[in-house]
Amino acid sequence: MLKNTLSRxxxxxxxxxxxxxxxxxxxxxxxxxxxxxxxxGPGPVVFxxxxxxxxxSVQVIAPxxxxxxxxxxxxEKANPKADILLGVNDSELAKSFRHDLWEPYRSPNLERVxxxxxxxxxxxxxxxxxxxxxxxxDSERLDAPPKSLEELTDPRFRGKVVIESPKTSSxxxxxxxxxxxxxxxxxxxxxxxxLRPNLLTITDGWxxxxxxxxxxxxPLVLSYVTSPAYHVEYEQTERYKALDFSEGMxxxxxxxxxxxxxxxxxxxxxxxxxxxxxxxxDVIPLTNWMYPVAPEKALPxxxxxxxxxxxxxxxxxxxxxxxxxxxxxxxxxxxxx
Amino acid sequence: MSRLLERSLPGLLQAFxxxxxxxxxxxxxxxxxxxxxxxxxxxxMLRLDFLLDFLTxxxxxxxxxxxxxxxxxxxxxxxxxxxxxxxLLTRYDFPGRAAFQRFAYLPFLLPSILVVLAMVLFFGNQxxxxxxxxxxxxxxxxxxxxxxxxxxxxxxxxxxxxPLAMRLIGDSWERISAQYSLAARMxxxxxxxxxxxxxxxxxxxxxxxxxxxIFLLCLNSFAIILVLGGGVRHTTIxxxxxxxxxxxxxxxxxxVLSLLQSGLALVTLMFLLRRRQHAVRQQSAxxxxxxxxxxxxxxxxxxxxFWLTGAxxxxxxxxxxxxxxxxxxxxxxxxxxxxxxxxxxENHRFLAALWNSLRIGLTGAxxASILGVGLLLGLERLxxxxxxxxxxxxxxxxxxxxxxxxxxxxxxxxxxxxxxxxLFWVASGLHAILGCPYWLRLVLPTWQAVPQQWHNExxxxxxxxxxxxxVVLWPWLRPTLLLAFGFAFALSLGELNSILxxxxxxxxxLPLEIYSALSGYxxxxxxxxxxxxxxxxxxxxxxxxxAALLRR
Numbered sequence: 094m095l096k097n098t099l100s101r102x103x104x105x106x107x108x109x110x111x112x113x114x115x116x117x118x119x120x121x122x123x124x125x126x127x128x129x130x131x132x133x134g135p136g137p138v139v140f141x142x143x144x145x146x147x148x149x150s151v152q153v154i155a156p157x158x159x160x161x162x163x164x165x166x167x168x169e170k171a172n173p174k175a176d177i178l179l180g181v182n183d184s185e186l187a188k189s190f191r192h193d194l195w196e197p198y199r200s201p202n203l204e205r206v207x208x209x210x211x212x213x214x215x216x217x218x219x220x221x222x223x224x225x226x227x228x229x230x231d232s233e234r235l236d237a238p239p240k241s242l243e244e245l246t247d248p249r250f251r252g253k254v255v256i257e258s259p260k261t262s263s264x265x266x267x268x269x270x271x272x273x274x275x276x277x278x279x280x281x282x283x284x285x286x287x288l289r290p291n292l293l294t295i296t297d298g299w300x301x302x303x304x305x306x307x308x309x310x311x312p313l314v315l316s317y318v319t320s321p322a323y324h325v326e327y328e329q330t331e332r333y334k335a336l337d338f339s340e341g342m343x344x345x346x347x348x349x350x351x352x353x354x355x356x357x358x359x360x361x362x363x364x365x366x367x368x369x370x371x372x373x374x375d376v377i378p379l380t381n382w383m384y385p386v387a388p389e390k391a392l393p394x395x396x397x398x399x400x401x402x403x404x405x406x407x408x409x410x411x412x413x414x415x416x417x418x419x420x421x422x423x424x425x426x427x428x429x430x
Numbered sequence: 431m432s433r434l435l436e437r438s439l440p441g442l443l444q445a446f447x448x449x450x451x452x453x454x455x456x457x458x459x460x461x462x463x464x465x466x467x468x469x470x471x472x473x474x475m476l477r478l479d480f481l482l483d484f485l486t487x488x489x490x491x492x493x494x495x496x497x498x499x500x501x502x503x504x505x506x507x508x509x510x511x512x513x514x515x516x517x518l519l520t521r522y523d524f525p526g527r528a529a530f531q532r533f534a535y536l537p538f539l540l541p542s543i544l545v546v547l548a549m550v551l552f553f554g555n556q557x558x559x560x561x562x563x564x565x566x567x568x569x570x571x572x573x574x575x576x577x578x579x580x581x582x583x584x585x586x587x588x589x590x591x592x593p594l595a596m597r598l599i600g601d602s603w604e605r606i607s608a609q610y611s612l613a614a615r616m617x618x619x620x621x622x623x624x625x626x627x628x629x630x631x632x633x634x635x636x637x638x639x640x641x642x643x644i645f646l647l648c649l650n651s652f653a654i655i656l657v658l659g660g661g662v663r664h665t666t667i668x669x670x671x672x673x674x675x676x677x678x679x680x681x682x683x684x685x686v687l688s689l690l691q692s693g694l695a696l697v698t699l700m701f702l703l704r705r706r707q708h709a710v711r712q713q714s715a716x717x718x719x720x721x722x723x724x725x726x727x728x729x730x731x732x733x734x735x736f737w738l739t740g741a742x743x744x745x746x747x748x749x750x751x752x753x754x755x756x757x758x759x760x761x762x763x764x765x766x767x768x769x770x771x772x773x774x775x776e777n778h779r780f781l782a783a784l785w786n787s788l789r790i791g792l793t794g795a796x797x798a799s800i801l802g803v804g805l806l807l808g809l810e811r812l813x814x815x816x817x818x819x820x821x822x823x824x825x826x827x828x829x830x831x832x833x834x835x836x837x838x839x840x841x842x843x844x845x846x847x848x849x850x851x852x853l854f855w856v857a858s859g860l861h862a863i864l865g866c867p868y869w870l871r872l873v874l875p876t877w878q879a880v881p882q883q884w885h886n887e888x889x890x891x892x893x894x895x896x897x898x899x900x901v902v903l904w905p906w907l908r909p910t911l912l913l914a915f916g917f918a919f920a921l922s923l924g925e926l927n928s929i930l931x932x933x934x935x936x937x938x939x940l941p942l943e944i945y946s947a948l949s950g951y952x953x954x955x956x957x958x959x960x961x962x963x964x965x966x967x968x969x970x971x972x973x974x975x976x977a978a979l980l981r982r
Contacts, residue, residue: 127942127945127946127949128945128946128949128950131779131946131947131949131950132779132780132946132950133946133947133950133951133952134946134950156930156931156932157930157931158676160676160677160679161676161930161931163679164469164675164676164679164837165840165931167468167469167679168468168469168837168840168841168844169840169844171844171845172844188679192469252555258656258661258662258669260662260669260672260673260677261656261669261672261673261676261677266677292661293555293578293660294577294578294656294657294658294659294660294661295656295657295660295661295662296653296656296657297543297652297653297656297657298543298653299949300543300945300948300949301543301546301547301653301657303951303953304543304547304550304948304953305547305550305554305657307953308547308550308551308554308556308755308953309556310550310554310555310556310557320951323951327951328759382951417678418678421673421677421678425662425665426489428661428662428663429489429662429663429665
């Protein structure tokens with residue numbers, strides 16, 4: 094009762110002069126992270142292709158990075174606005190399971206996806222692309238790049254490396270997990286201690302780090318194996334190269350799923366099926382700069398600049414969920430010495 | 431009719447101010463803080479155990495201390511660098527003075543990530559300054575290395591904020607009567623004595639006001655502290671809050687830390703701002719023509735020129751770096767980034783964002799002005815102590831972490847408004863609340879300087895209130911009101927965090943476009959959007975000032 098009156102009051106206070114956009118008028122509502130749906134991202138192409146296929150309309154809402162989209166979805170769990178959440182990565186997966194967001198669905202197209210990428214046996218989420226974080230270097234400014242995480246600590250790279258903070262960015266967090274996968278929980282902090290002098294600075298997000306790299310401030314940056322393909326495709330230069338480290342490369346997988354309480358589960362299932370077909374998968378390489386999980390066409394030519402890791406590393410999501418707080422805490426204290 | 435309007439207008443304005451501030455900020459926050467953590471219903475939002483745990487860890491205390499220290503240093507330095515600028519603007523006229531004044535808005539327009547990249551381009555180890563010095567003196571190592579340490583943080587913050595200090599102080603300096611200094615000089619006092627005993631005390635309200643605003647801004651700073659500070663060595667509470675809210679999704683922890691941070695900030699400020707003085711002031715003397723004074727070899731004119739050169743190099747250099755960066759492509763120069771922005775493509779996302787930025791900015795600044803006038807009228811009636819408490823309440827939205835407030839607002843929208851609040855008005859209203867502290871800080875000194883006798887005289891002459899406002903007060907307040915409007919507008923154009931939390935297609939603004947371009951590897955394009963943002967607001971301010979002059 095009180096809530097009702099109050100909400101009417103608030104609605105009056107907050108000046109409802111512009112009609113709200115009501116989600117029910119749309120056939121499918123998708124939440125995704127902002128860079129997925131920019132002009133240059135896959136969003137405009139793949140959602141349009143789906144609209145044509147289903148002769149329905151798609152409303153895309155892309156507020157912020159994948160972390161904030163996930164938190165938004167969890168916050169409105171009781172009254173979900175979206176049918177699909179697209180763009181949860183493996184380190185966030187356990188969190189989404191804990192909040193019981195998903196309506197399971199096993200797409201018949203899932204058999205096109207390599208088995209080691211099907212990380213959820215209950216099919217709450219379906220993978221759509223994956224990639225590896227990697228150090229990218231500027232071949233015009235560095236002659237002998239490091240060949241391993243270990244060699245990255247060599248004094249000749251002092252002040253020449255920029256990474257993202259694990260506390261605020263997704264590649265940064267993956268890098269922390271990478272070192273734990275390689276050195277184990279007993280020795281990863283020692284590694285960071287050795288690496289520290291080589292880090293010029295640690296940025297809040299990927300953009301600041303990669304910006305510093307392309308503007309020439311450092312010759313080595315933490316990014317993705319697929320980053321050099323962008324420069325080949327759009328700038329016709331092979332100057333920037335990704336490094337395949339001998340310890341193995343750390344993988345990131347991105348997933349989408351149908352939300353519990355979706356208004357249009359039928360369409361949502363149709364979308365998940367579509368996600369694993371050519372109209373979605375073959376758009377990913379040149380727009381999201383990740384590897385598609387079920388490509389039908391060959392990868393674009395520029396992908397010759399993206400290395401295929403010889404060895405893949407991962408951490409089990411449950412362990413990440415359980416230990417992550419502790420790792421971040423210990424990491425900050427080691428680095429702030 | 432006009433009588434009725436005249437009598438009820440002040441009351442209406444005050445009611446509007448109270449409603450906007452309470453409904454737009456305090457209610458969402460209290461509902462959020464008073465409830466349970468939406469992600470962990472078994473936990474209440476205000477966890478005392480969390481706070482105690484946090485405060486008993488010496489490492490956290492160090493972080494806390496550093497957060498406050500860097501903000502104090504940054505605010506102090508910004509005021510110190512801005513003060514000579516205020517003096518210069520008050521004392522001298524010179525070619526490009528108006529443009530230089532307008533430059534005060536510029537840093538606020540750019541999202542911090544672009545400012546960080548601009549600082550790196552200009553002051554970085556491979557930046558313009560170092561490359562120039564290395565070429566001039568044939569050095570092997572970059573000679574200027576103040577980024578990536580505490581000095582990098584201070585450099586970034588002073589770059590951001592000294593123009594604000596310059597304008598705030600300058601605006602109030604212009605109203606110090608020349609008669610005082612004349613009288614002092616006739617009494618045989620030295621200029622130094624004159625400055626220390628007369629000018630400085632009269633300037634004190636604007637000095638402390640500028641200090642307070644900049645202190646709060648720097649406390650919430652994030653990208654600059656991380657990147658220019660050299661990583662986690664200099665970590666602040668804001669980084670912890672961000673981590674809790676975004677990575678760990680621990681909202682109650684983030685809320686507790688935000689309360690702690692903003693509480694500490696306000697206590698610090700109240701301590702600093704305890705002494706507030708009111709001064710009677712009048713219009714000052716006319717300004718001297720700087721080129722002529724230089725030819726006359728006045729030492730203080732040369733000092734002024736020296737400061738001006740430094741400020742241009744330091745303040746405009748990084749902005750220029752962005753402009754040049756927007757014109758680059760791979761290894762050559764090109765208009766490509768702009769062609770892509772304005773080219774006709776399938777969806778005019780850029781133009782839509784431009785339009786959104788404009789309308790949200792203008793509405794937000796207008797609402798901030800109405801809110802400000804309402805508060806001004808309301809504050810006038812309050813007794814001294816209560817008054818500073820209310821002023822503190824107006825400042826709190828600035829001190830409070832926008833990341834947490836964004837979540838609180840979203841939560842309110844979900845649980846109480848069933849997610850249907852019209853986002854355009856929400857964005858404008860939030861920007862008005864965030865811009866209001868600037869508005870008030872700018873207008874208050876000028877408002878308080880309205881000589882009491884004007885009120886008395888007009889009342890004795892039986893002049894109607896509305897006429898008194900339009901004939902007497904408006905001409906007196908106009909420049910300040912425009913300035914305040916401009917700051918609120920600039921702040922809205924550059925604001926990102928709250929937009930990020932509420933954004934959907936209806937409220938995509940230019941800062942979001944900058945982020946989009948960056949995340950898609952289009953770094954030069956991001957700079958181009960930044961340049962458009964700068965250009966748009968410079969021309970808008972120019973237009974507004976022109977229009978205001980014509981009216982007279």
